[in-house]
Amino acid sequence: MAIIRSILDTDLYKFTTSYAYSKLYPRAYGQFRFIDRAKTRYPEGFAELLRQELQQMAELQLTRDEAQFLTRELPYLPPTYIDFVRGFRFDPDEVHVSQDEEGQLSIVAEGLLYRVTLWETPILALVSELYYKVLGVEPDLAYAEQSIIAKAQRLKEEGITFSMFGMRRRFSSDIEDRVTRLLKEYSGTNFYGTSNVYFAYKHGLRVSGTHPHEWVQFHGAMFGYKMANYMAMEDWINVYDGDLGTVLTDTYTTDVFMRNFSKKHAMLFTSLRHDSGDPLLFADKVIARYRELRVDPQIKYIIFSDSLDAERAIEIAKHCKGRIGTSFGIGTNFSNDVGAGIQPMNIVMKLWKCKMTEKDKWHPCVKLSDVDGKHTGEPEEIDLAQRTLGLI
Template sequence: DGHLDIRAQGLLYRVTLWETPILAIVSELYYRHIGATPDWTHVERVTRSKGELMRNHKATFSIFGMRRRFSFEVEDRVTSLLKESAGNCLFGTSNVHLAHKHGLRVSGTHPHEWIQFHGAIFGYKMANYVAMEDWINVYDGDLGTVLTDTYTTDVFMRNFSKKHAMLYTSLRHDSGDPAVFIDKAVRRYEELRVDPKIKYIIFSDGLSPEKAVDIQQLCGDRIKASFGIGTNFTNDVGGGVEPLNIVMKLWKCKMTAKDDWHHCVKLSDVGGKHTGDPQEIALAMTTLGIKQE
């Protein structure tokens, strides 16, 4: 039907890692197929400008741009340019190879799949809680950023305990109004008697440097902010080229090979952007007390 459909099946800790290289390959091959080429003068100019903007506003960020990049060559050059122009405000990159090549930190968070799996196996009401507990048991406080919107932020905040508020360094915002999210995060930390000023929100929802600066001002001195900026860095190549809207999500899972498959769903903070089997989405929303749109 004119759509590319790619499926990966296997053990979760292996399958999850396929998302980024698969989508990067799809994106790069698409632009080769249509004969698009980067305007390198544009890339150099806008990337330096973006890096300087972040540095001038002392806004800390990481590059989250591998999945929908124009090409490896573009991401490599953009990473080098941002390292030069943004200075210490560039915290790192989620691309492990380019982190090694350019002497940067590896920076990222766990994906929605981690919590989707827990929802399918342990139930939607306990998904965030058990997922956070399992992460803590493995990493013992390291890799301390937690995604909040797999089953909506409101549901997450009900599962976010004093223990989690202390052990996790930051919350990741990936959908919905950032101003509303800031209010909810600060309020929950205060309810748990944890000072929000020592915690971070990692914003990563379709950001540009301009949006990041605006969000940093919204945070003010209430809570710290950092940013994961992706496609705006690695697929801004001029010439009218538009980034692809491509994604991979966990669709089904089971505990052992003999078990039946369980549907896996994601409930976005933005209405109409839920993913998964429609009947399972309705079940999850009913279970969690979320009103149907």
């Protein structure tokens, strides 16, 4: 049986970003590259097994019930885009997979951005689940369920509002399904929802999510690094007109973002998302910036989503209490805590280059993390971006 069994088995931000590209930049092209930060040596033949899974994804088709769910739960996506998703088919020819003699895996997805962006999260979920399956790693289901129930109850006791952000590095689809059900059962209304559209559909949950680094990366490549955050926010507002009001801050470091964050954007966006660096320091910087802009931080939120577990979320919430609202997106610690000695994968797919039309020249894309060593992109372009932004 195929691992990905529904077009909805993806994170919300893939659909919202796809629609934004289709509305504003329908002729833009992009290339995504797979990055394994742990430099895993994959078993011989892994690339071929992955290609087989990708081929099976070409058969996926949105059902009528799924389309009705999108229409009902994602009202900011217009009927024209829902119709596009109903007719959408994954094209495996857009993805090139190979494996070298040392077992290193290469995955490159390239094509029109409104289409090719939809490959990112399913590919990561495929690699993760397929890796454990090929190695014969079995989850300890009793441990996994006991662990998630304890976390769910602990978060509920502390009054923490949180969402499930666990698809990309999940142990398996089945584990994510079980975890989602248990969080709903044991956390109640403290469990805000899930970023996985399919499991929101299956379990009757809110679909929860933000926008991705790639949106800002694209704007950096097209409009320059100094204007990237500003243009990305302006375009998001133009597309969604106040819906989906969370903005990601660390594509070119949080300090650069804060310089770009105007009062207009501080008022229009409901929340900022933290995804790298010290979360407590980040909260202090955000609160200080809101006050500098004469915006009451207590009417705003921070969504924390960087390598969280329940205890870390509780610590952060206590630091922010009475100062700014908080919510939490907890991912791998929910979807891949399945037994002693089973380590989650450290994998991502990032926008590597883009261009405005097929005939244009490619522009390299980079991401400058708040954590040293997590920058992505070609070294010379990373250096250029850092110099342009005064980071060197």
